[in-house]
Amino acid sequence: MIDRSRFESVYRETSSDVTRYVGSLIGWCSQVEDVAQEAWLRLLTSAPDGLSDRQLKSYVFTTVTNIVRDLWRRGAVTGEWMPLDREETIPTVSMEAVAEKIDVSKALASMSIMQRSLVWLAYAEGYSHREIAEITGIREKSAKVLLFRARQKFISSIQGYSALTGSSS
């Protein structure tokens, strides 16, 4: 079990990321907090010693993926969609005007749980293909191809994608 001060430091740095990942997988329902807490609990009770902070974060992401997969298989991922307060957004490379009109949650909801996981880990968290493969329990080559397909699905799920590409070019 990692020591308390280190846990608090890792928790402070990454708990929001973990919660957002859970939300992207199962939607912003009442189970998000339960799943995230369970993942942190398993980190404390089951993680091997000697992991770096980055590895600890990956461990929690892997655990979340496994928990959600189990819930999904049992048909237990249910619940109401909850509106989430949005803070002030930061400017990005492009598409600010278009992004306002896009509901990312709905686009993610139209995808399979694995596709959501791949897209979120790659493009929201910035994990490499190798790390994504470790977290999701698939091979690196498969991760690359599945991620590519998941991204295509994500893009096609966003309504008005043609408008998106038109405005960004």
Next chain:
Amino acid sequence: MKTMPCCREEEVVAAVMSGRPDGAWPAHLASCESCRAAAEVTSLLQRDRTGKAAGVGSSHMIWARATLVVRARRRRAQRLGRIAGIVCGALAGYLTSALVLPAEMKVSLDRMAVLLSHSLALLLPAAAILAAVALIVSWVSRTPAVGEH
């Protein structure tokens, strides 16, 4: 759009996430549809991600829960160890008596072989009982999964 992912996609995503997609990237993005799509999705998800306020409660609560889980797990392991110790002790006692007593009583080798075969016949059911006890204890001591409260 390309039918295969570009090998530079990870670098493009990292550049967009750092907020500095400058240098050689604009030229590559202009010629690579796949990386352009990756950059747009990254940009979109980064925007969505930073706009979401997310919390999961206090770290103290999770630490307290973990402490309880670890303590309970330790207690169950001790209980299991005690049960296993009792069963193993009983088995050892039985085997010792089966081997030592005939020698003291100076019975024939044939008699000893019979006793040994009897003890082996009893050993297997005893091992099965031990395994069953271990299974039951481990099932009882498992941590309930999410949604099983």
